[in-house]
Amino acid sequence: MTTESLPVRTDAPAGTASKKTASKTPFARGGRRMLSQGAGRQHHAGPLAYVLLAITAILSIFPLYWTMVAASTDNTRVSQTPPPFLPGPNLFSNLARAWDEAAMGKAMINSTIVAGVIALSTVMFATLAGFAFAKLRFKGRNVLLMLVIGTMMVPPQLGVVPLFMMMSELGWSQELPAVIFPTLVSAVGVFFMRQYLSEALPDELVEAGRMDGAHSLRIFWSIVLPVARPAMAVIFMITFVHAWNDFFWPFVVLDMTNPTVPVALTQLSAGYIRDQSLIMAGALLGTLPLLVMFVVFGRQIVSGIMAGAVKG
């Protein structure tokens, strides 16, 4: 489940995909457009739809709510039946203990560094390559683009043995660069940006820049970047989520002295810590940054995922 996946069209030639999303590029004009469904076919939701949606929302949120409940009680209360359904008084003390005792503090800092660097570099390289694929003419463009798409089909887990050998040769095992370097770029990011820029960036703008004698990097900097900004934000957030939650490779190459959040969480489940409420506090702590991000930028993330989706 660690294969990174922004949702984009992969099963059709690039040209047709961009045509279908043509009228959409919704978050270019703010996510709101995407959410106010224009087409007249939508029926109004009946009471049953509301009930079903409410149940889904509860099922989606309940495990996290219960994580919070368990993290706010103590070990004896968690292991009683009926299980607790209301928060107890120990939330902050448990969070503080998880930060210290369960190595979550170090893990949070490590994950922030890892996810931040990966997201930044993915955005930068995806925008560069996406611009080239969308607006520049060069030999082999289509072949290279198909190669980019093809790479999405390769699950990273398959190369893990040589990768591990490579990292120990470089002296990076148990170090953060081992986790950062293999994920500095993302095919989905490149493709997403290409789709976005081929719609959002008018050819005339690039031509005008050339007329003024600007070189490619200058065009990229002053013309492309401002237009690409909304898509960059989406790629940043989604890459950050994926990098924060990435599990298999960090678990292989890092150890408990220097873990990322998911690696530290496995240790919580390993039975060295017998305090269930402490375990839940660790789980909550590791999810909190992403939850905050979803609460603040929920609209942008939702419309970003939908804008990149396959349509048809």
Place this chain on the structure above:
Amino acid sequence: MATSTTKAQAGGAGRRGPSRTPGGDGTGRRRGALLHRLDVKGAPYAFVAPFFVVFAAFSFYPLLYTSWISLHRVELATLDVMEWVALDNYIELWNDSRFWNALGNTITIGIISTVPQLLMALGLAHLLNYRMRGSLFFRVASLVPYATSVGAAALVFTMIFERDFGMINWGLGLVGIDPVDWEADKWPAQLAISTIVIWRWTGYNALLYLAAMQAVPADRYEAAAIDGASRWKQFTHVTVPGIRSTIVFTIVLSTIGATQLFGEPLIFGQGPNGVTGGADNQYQTLGLLLYEEGWKNYQMGRSATVAWAMFLLLVLVFVAQRLIKRLRSRTS
């Protein structure tokens, strides 16, 4: 190392610009024109190079090298000592009942987790497609599990499925059903693990479907309504065919995810001790077997062999899917 070369390239592209003198004397102009041509021809390659360099170094090369390693005996403690064993690893794997067990588990968990997940996502997308109040809230809410890391999600569900005080068994007890040992018994364990997968990915897939549903032309619905098609008929005859390629896409993604399944069973089986997938390997997946061979039994060669088996499994699935598609299009 890989990135430093690409940075040099990108920097080179940048440096060309300022040195170009627009106008001025003849040589300057010629030089300017030359640099301009270089820039126009070279810059695109410099822009796409970082992606390919990183991919080649950290994905493509390891993938190829995996097959080379799988023909050797390599131990974790002495990674530079490789002893050629030809196809021995493959033969041993073929004769190893743990491999067939892990393959079976990967397939059954894959089916139990993917099929309900995508069906529920379809239903949820249909609901989200209604015109309603609070649609943003419902969308963000169904995406919350996607933001939860495997680690956190698996930890919570491990507690919820706990045998003695878990919420599920407590609920079952209320309606008079005996407690289930969700970890020790094969099918309950696979069901619990699938629940984690379903919980994390249903909302995400629903949003993909929703986006596709909104792109289905309205006149198709109008035509169906004029023909007197019921809401359900409209759903099965207009909506589902209208979003077919999205459905294929999510099936592909979920299948890749299912063959790689690792974190959920690992944490459900108590962390690093869980690589065997339970006392009787009752929920060991190929991902767990790969890890167990390499990092618990210290046999990197055999680990690489499992990786190739996983790759083959994926290839087989997609060949089968292609074949089914072709047969179908021939019959229709």
